Amino acid sequence: MAWDFSTEPEFQQQLDWMAAFVREEIWPLETLDLDQQRLDRALRPLQAQVRERGLWAAHLPPDLGGQGFGQVRLGLMHEILGSSLYAPSAFGNQPPDSGNSELIALAGSEEQKDRWLHPLLAGEMRSAFSMTEPGVAGADPTTLQTRASLDEATGEWVVDGHKWFSTNASVADFLIVMAVTDPDARPHQRASMLIVPADAPGVTIVRDVPTMEHADERFGRLGGHAEILYEDVRVPAENLLGGRGAGFPLAQARLVPGRIHHCMRWLGVARRAFDMLCERATYRVAHGSVLAEKQTVQNWIADSAAQMQAARLMTLHAAWKIDTQGPAAARTDVSLIKFYGAQVLHDVVDRALQIHGSLGYSTDMPLEAMYRFARGARLYDGPDEVHRQSVARQILRGYEPPPGDVPSEHVPTRRVAARERFAELLEVVTSND
Numbered sequence: 001m002a003w004d005f006s007t008e009p010e011f012q013q014q015l016d017w018m019a020a021f022v023r024e025e026i027w028p029l030e031t032l033d034l035d036q037q038r039l040d041r042a043l044r045p046l047q048a049q050v051r052e053r054g055l056w057a058a059h060l061p062p063d064l065g066g067q068g069f070g071q072v073r074l075g076l077m078h079e080i081l082g083s084s085l086y087a088p089s090a091f092g093n094q095p096p097d098s099g100n101s102e103l104i105a106l107a108g109s110e111e112q113k114d115r116w117l118h119p120l121l122a123g124e125m126r127s128a129f130s131m132t133e134p135g136v137a138g139a140d141p142t143t144l145q146t147r148a149s150l151d152e153a154t155g156e157w158v159v160d161g162h163k164w165f166s167t168n169a170s171v172a173d174f175l176i177v178m179a180v181t182d183p184d185a186r187p188h189q190r191a192s193m194l195i196v197p198a199d200a201p202g203v204t205i206v207r208d209v210p211t212m213e214h215a216d217e218r219f220g221r222l223g224g225h226a227e228i229l230y231e232d233v234r235v236p237a238e239n240l241l242g243g244r245g246a247g248f249p250l251a252q253a254r255l256v257p258g259r260i261h262h263c264m265r266w267l268g269v270a271r272r273a274f275d276m277l278c279e280r281a282t283y284r285v286a287h288g289s290v291l292a293e294k295q296t297v298q299n300w301i302a303d304s305a306a307q308m309q310a311a312r313l314m315t316l317h318a319a320w321k322i323d324t325q326g327p328a329a330a331r332t333d334v335s336l337i338k339f340y341g342a343q344v345l346h347d348v349v350d351r352a353l354q355i356h357g358s359l360g361y362s363t364d365m366p367l368e369a370m371y372r373f374a375r376g377a378r379l380y381d382g383p384d385e386v387h388r389q390s391v392a393r394q395i396l397r398g399y400e401p402p403p404g405d406v407p408s409e410h411v412p413t414r415r416v417a418a419r420e421r422f423a424e425l426l427e428v429v430t431s432n433d
């Protein structure tokens with residue numbers, strides 16, 4: 001029976017190298033508040049080291065210049081990279097480029113790979129995924145209103161719509177746009193994905209929407225969430241990604257592994273917050289003892305450790321399922337970790353912030369930024385409620401109403417059945433009395 005939680009020694013060495021590299025070379029950059037240009041310059045020599053080490057763009061198969069790690073090894077890697085917002089960029093697998101490159105690798109034509117994927121992997125291009133719209137529920141993408149219609153005369157797709165929260169769109173070279181191409185088809189067959197160059201006429205990046213993560217949003221920064229107008233935007237027919245009407249299956253193919261990456265990155269953030277929580281407990285004295293001696297703080301530490309361990313095992317198990325049985329088999333597991341992982345991230349960061357008091361609330365510690373970051377995790381890639389609903393529906397498929405609506409475990413009913421079944425035994429016992 002195979003049941004193995006160990007990591008191959010060679011890969012563990014790589015993980016150890018990554019952990020030291022991220023901590024020593026990337027964490028210090030966080031304190032400098034570099035603009036995008038300077039940050040790119042600072043990251044370039046680090047990216048060269050990552051390439052030399054054979055860890056660049058590890059999410060893709062080797063024939064596309066990646067390492068073909070599979071989700072479990074990628075997960076372990078993302079746990080380390082997640083500790084810093086800059087680390088994924090140093091390793092060539094920052095979202096949303098990582099998910100978009102997986103998407104083009106999966107569904108793109110050879111020409112699309114040459115034109116968009118290879119430059120994306122080489123770090124010469126950036127991309128965004130443009131699905132959510134301000135006017136309809138992003139949680140239910142069957143309501144999308146952005147339209148793409150085929151102009152038979154020119155053979156071009158014409159895109160019209162209004163999107164927002166397209167992460168990185170204001171610095172992107174191209175956008176993967178989800179649009180309705182077949183309004184009369186069944187809900188999950190109506191939409192398609194199109195590659196739209198960011199400088200195509202009719203694309204207007206209106207603004208980067210200020211958020212609780214970046215309230216002082218400046219236009220054109222990595223990590224910004226853009227509002228975009230698509231007005232009579234024309235792209236050639238060959239910019240359709242995957243088949244016509246394949247938008248929903250493609251979105252699932254992109255989001256299922258992407259959620260593993262998110263959850264493991266969140267564990268990296270949670271771990272960093274947990275270390276701060278424990279460190280603070282060792283020296284801060286209040287009411288006659290260090291905080292480590294207060295039972296509430298001990299509960300926080302124990303609860304955080306338990307939650308992180310649970311989330312880690314659940315996420316790696318879901319990753320293993322994708323590796324061994326494919327993304328479709330892991331859908332429920334991935335929904336489980338999406339809402340549970342986001343909760344764990346929030347809880348651990350919240351406790352770490354709390355134990356630091358006013359210092360935790362200040363920008364002298366990274367905790368307030370982590371707290372704001374953690375809140376978004378409950379929304380993007382599907383809000384908590386939708387994942388809970390999906391898990392519950394899946395689980396409930398294994399249940400049906402009991403005969404006569406009497407609960408299967410109803411003791412008096414079971415007793416009647418048991419008395420019949422064991423009548424002989426009961427008879428003997430009674431006669432021996």
Ligand SMILES: Cc1cc2nc3c(=O)[nH]c(=O)nc-3n(C[C@H](O)[C@H](O)[C@H](O)COP(=O)(O)OP(=O)(O)OC[C@H]3O[C@@H](n4cnc5c(N)ncnc54)[C@H](O)[C@@H]3O)c2cc1C
Binds near residue numbers: 166376380389
């Ligand atoms: C930081 C961040 C980055 C993002 N990046 C991208 C991106 O790159 N590209 C992109 O296209 N989008 C992106 N999004 C958008 C994100 O995917 C949507 O916000 C999300 O899908 C929810 O859609 P909505 O905001 O329209 O909320 P709505 O769909 O209006 O939902 C609002 C609330 O309604 C409730 N709700 C919805 N459905 C149910 C239900 N079935 N049962 C119970 N309650 C329910 C939930 O509480 C939900 O939070 C990003 C969002 C954030 C916060």
